[in-house]
Amino acid sequence: MDVALLKVTALLYLLGTGTFIIYVALLRDFFSRVSPLILLAGFLLHTAALGLHFFQAGYPAVTELREALSVYSWVMVGVYLFVQLKYRLTILGCFVAPLAFLMSLAGIAFGAGGGELPPGLKTYWLPLHVTLAFLGNAVFALAFAVSLMYLVQEYRLKSKRMTALYKPLPSLERLDRLNYIFLVWGFPLMTLGILTGSLWAGAYWGNYWSWEPRQISSAITWLLYGSLLQGRITAGWRGRKVAFLTIVGFVVVLGYFLWGDSVFPSRHAGRFE
Amino acid sequence: MNKEIVIVGLNHRTAPVEVRERVAFDNSLLGETLQCLRALPSVQEGAVLSTCNRVEVVAATSDREAAFEEIKKFLLEQESGSGESNLEDHLYAYAGDQAVRHLFRVAASLDSMVVGEPQILGQLKDYYVAAQEVGSVGTVLHRLFHRSFSVAKRVRTETGIASRxxxxxxxxxxxxxxxxxxxxxxxxxxxxxxxxxxxxxxxxxxxxxxxxxxxxxxxxxxxxxxxxxxxxxxxxxxxxxxxxxxxxxxxxxxxxxxxxxxxxxxxxxxxxxxxxxxxxxxxxxxxxxxxxxxxxxxxxxxxxxxxxxxxxxLHGRTGEVRKAEEIVDEEVAGFLRWLDSLDQVPTIVALRQRLEEIRQSEIEKSLRTSLKGLSEKERQAIEDMTAAMISKILHAPISRLKRPLEEREEALYVEALKRLFGLEEK
Structure with missing residues (x-):
């Protein structure tokens, strides 16, 4: 059942990807209004599918990478819809929609069923830890997207290649401010994600910090984003430098999320003993 | 004897601003400046244009080379102060169709630093009015300036240049x-x-x-x-x-x-x-x-x-300059045709012809009707008398046209003759 729902969800994300691309190409208002709605429909179905899994299994579908990807795309679309509501940044959908489509595709590609979870881990720590960590990551994904847009826009302005004054890209000032807003939101979420994970580990395994590769990579990105935020607030960092560092930070997160677990076996990769 | 337009000057392309400033005309002395210009032997009609991007002298002359020389000297005399660069190196000199095209392009803002900027036309009009007040412009320059204004208007309404x-x-x-x-x-x-x-x-x-x-x-x-x-x-x-x-x-x-x-x-x-x-x-x-x-x-x-x-x-605007240049070309050709027609020789010929035609047709008509049956001798007398009348009538205007001293007004008279006797349609 939830797989069927996930398939429809993926289709809606694909449709949304299409309409966002048409929006960028034609800049018709119609597509800028309808595209977020399509993503919203996808998000609701996605919610239903994940909710179904949660009630059937008793824990969120995050025990395997493909499941985690699906949940991650769900969180990201959710955050995007919130941002769209608050800041009207339709063009961000061009980044979110295709990513959500690919991730949700991974979620259904390998059929149903997830890894078995030791009963002791089936606590509320799991949804709490996963939700916070994913929320933080999703916000950083958007920070990554606006930073990428910043660099593109900045390059075009500096090199004077404003061939088509290119309406959908927001102003540098706006992109820079959104980068700040996303950092301000993303950093506490990430901090809480790490904290809950550590507390949970302390409660279950007895030690709060075990120098797992995932923990180390999280610590590195946490430091990176932390100093970025610090630099922004106290030293007045802004613009290209911040955009560039944000992108580096996210690439580390994403890279580890996708490949790290298969290289370094760990508790995050299904080894719970 | 045929008149042509000459333009000597410098603009933002040929001279840096400090050179342009050195020759810029003092507007409070504009009247005197124009008088001096008109006093040049080779200059029959003259006007100046002096903006922050250009200083130009427009003249009508029958002697292109002499006019170039004299106007250059005239501009050099205007120079206040001196700089490292030699003013003469920055000057351009156009004559004939090139000069006409240049002025039309200036008026249409095709020669401006910011192509399509509208101020230049107003400035050109101001300098024309000043020249008119001093009386340094005559038939040819009147026509030239008025044509340039209408070229500017055409370019503005028929092309998208102004929006640039x-x-x-x-x-x-x-x-x-x-x-x-x-x-x-x-x-x-x-x-x-x-x-x-x-x-x-x-x-x-x-x-x-x-x-x-x-x-x-x-x-x-x-x-x-x-x-x-x-x-x-x-x-x-x-x-x-x-x-x-x-x-x-x-x-x-x-x-x-x-x-x-x-x-x-x-x-x-x-x-x-x-x-x-x-x-x-x-x-x-x-x-x-x-x-x-x-x-x-x-x-x-x-x-x-x-x-x-x-x-x-500006998609689709790339052709606008070309379109404007086509308008200018068209108008240059039109102006040159008019200028050519101002030449006194063909006008005198045409005038003679016109009167001769009238004479012939009237004699013929009379001989067929009221003067029917005149002897050959009497007919000859009438022929001679009417021919002499025409000749006498034409003597004063033609000799006036030919008198070199009055050369500046030549175009005016030619124009007047053509209009009065309806020679234009021919």
């Missing part, structure tokens, strides 16, 4: 909106009082910019311009101190030296905590060091950049 000048300032606004989220909370500093700078500042203000600082080498001018924009005048020596308050800096000063160096801008940026700055350089010599664009969070566009962006963004 606007687009330089609207491109500046568009770019500002790519850098800044909103302009309402931004401050503009306007350096110098160049026209394009004013235009851009006005456009920015219309787009929401509320705060404006104006600085100028002469403080009174800064106060004047600031009043126009309801902005704050700033002393020129102090403007770098105020730079940190400006988000947009529009430079349109005719300064020969660079006003802002990268070090100053870097320092300013530190003071404003790296908040982005947009420099718009509209000076005909660069006001800002191009290296400023290399600084993080700083964007520098000069007029060429703005025009390049404008060009690339």
């Amino acid at each position: 000048a606007v687009s330089v300032s609207s491109v500046a606004v568009e770019l500002a909106k790519r850098i800044f989220d909103r302009l309402e909370d931004k401050t503009v500093m306007l350096i110098g009082a160049g026209k394009i700078g004013n235009l851009v500042a006005r456009h920015l203000q219309r787009s929401g910019v509320s705060s404006l600082m104006v600085t100028n080498r002469t403080f009174e001018r800064a106060v004047e311009v600031a009043a126009q924009f309801r902005g704050n005048p700033i002393r020129f020596e102090e403007f770098p101190r105020y730079l940190k308050l400006a988000d947009l800096v529009v430079g349109c000063a005719g300064a020969p030296e660079t006003l802002l160096r990268p070090e100053t801008v870097e320092e300013t940026l530190r003071e404003r905590k790296q908040k982005a700055m947009f420099f718009i350089d509209l000076g005909d010599r660069r006001n800002f060091d191009p290296l400023i664009n290399e600084i993080d969070n700083v964007y520098l566009y000069d007029i060429d950049d703005l025009q390049a962006v404008a060009r690339e963004n």
Whole structure:
């Protein structure tokens, strides 16, 4: 059942990807209004599918990478819809929609069923830890997207290649401010994600910090984003430098999320003993 | 004897601003200047045009080479002060169709620094009126100037050129909106009082910019311009101190030296905590060091950049200049046809012919009716008498036309004759 729902969800994300691309190409208002709605429909179905899994299994579908990807795309679309509501940044959908489509595709590609979870881990720590960590990551994904847009826009302005004054890209000032807003939101979420994970580990395994590769990579990105935020607030960092560092930070997160677990076996990769 | 148009002068392409300034005509002495010009032996009609981008002498002459020489000398005499460069190296001289085309292109703003800017036509009209008041323009230049005004009008209405000048300032606004989220909370500093700078500042203000600082080498001018924009005048020596308050800096000063160096801008940026700055350089010599664009969070566009962006963004407008040039070509041909027809020889011939025709047809008519049955001798007498009458009637006007002293009015008389006797249709 939830797989069927996930398939429809993926289709809606694909449709949304299409309409966002048409929006960028034609800049018709119609597509800028309808595209977020399509993503919203996808998000609701996605919610239903994940909710179904949660009630059937008793824990969120995050025990395997493909499941985690699906949940991650769900969180990201959710955050995007919130941002769209608050800041009207339709063009961000061009980044979110295709990513959500690919991730949700991974979620259904390998059929149903997830890894078995030791009963002791089936606590509320799991949804709490996963939700916070994913929320933080999703916000950083958007920070990554606006930073990428910043660099593109900045390059075009500096090199004077404003061939088509290119309406959908927001102003540098706006992109820079959104980068700040996303950092301000993303950093506490990430901090809480790490904290809950550590507390949970302390409660279950007895030690709060075990120098797992995932923990180390999280610590590195946490430091990176932390100093970025610090630099922004106290030293007045802004613009290209911040955009560039944000992108580096996210690439580390994403890279580890996708490949790290298969290289370094760990508790995050299904080894719970 | 045929008249032609000659133009001698210099413009923003051939001469830097300090050379242009050296020969710029003093407008308070314009009457005398025009008198002097007209007093030149080879110049039958003359007018001048002196804007910050060009100084030109337009004349009608029958002796192109002599006119070139005399007008060049005339311009050299206008020169106040001296510089390293020789004025003569910056002068161009056009005659005939080239001169006509040049003036038409100037009027249509095709020769302007910002192609399509509308001010030049008004300036041209002012200088024409001044020449008219002094009486230094005659039939040929009257016609030439009026044609140039209508060329300008045609180009403006039939092509999209006029919107291009606007687009330089609207491109500046568009770019500002790519850098800044909103302009309402931004401050503009306007350096110098160049026209394009004013235009851009006005456009920015219309787009929401509320705060404006104006600085100028002469403080009174800064106060004047600031009043126009309801902005704050700033002393020129102090403007770098105020730079940190400006988000947009529009430079349109005719300064020969660079006003802002990268070090100053870097320092300013530190003071404003790296908040982005947009420099718009509209000076005909660069006001800002191009290296400023290399600084993080700083964007520098000069007029060429703005025009390049404008060009690339105006789809279908690329053909507009060509269309305008076609209009100019058409009008040049029309004017030259008219000028040719002003030549006295064909006019005299045509006049004689016209009267002869009348004479012949009247004699024929009379001989067929009221004077039927006249003897051959009597007929001959009537022939001789009427021919003599025509000849007597024509004597005064033709000798007047041919008299070299009255050469300047030749065109006027030729034109008058043609109109009075309906010779034009022929």
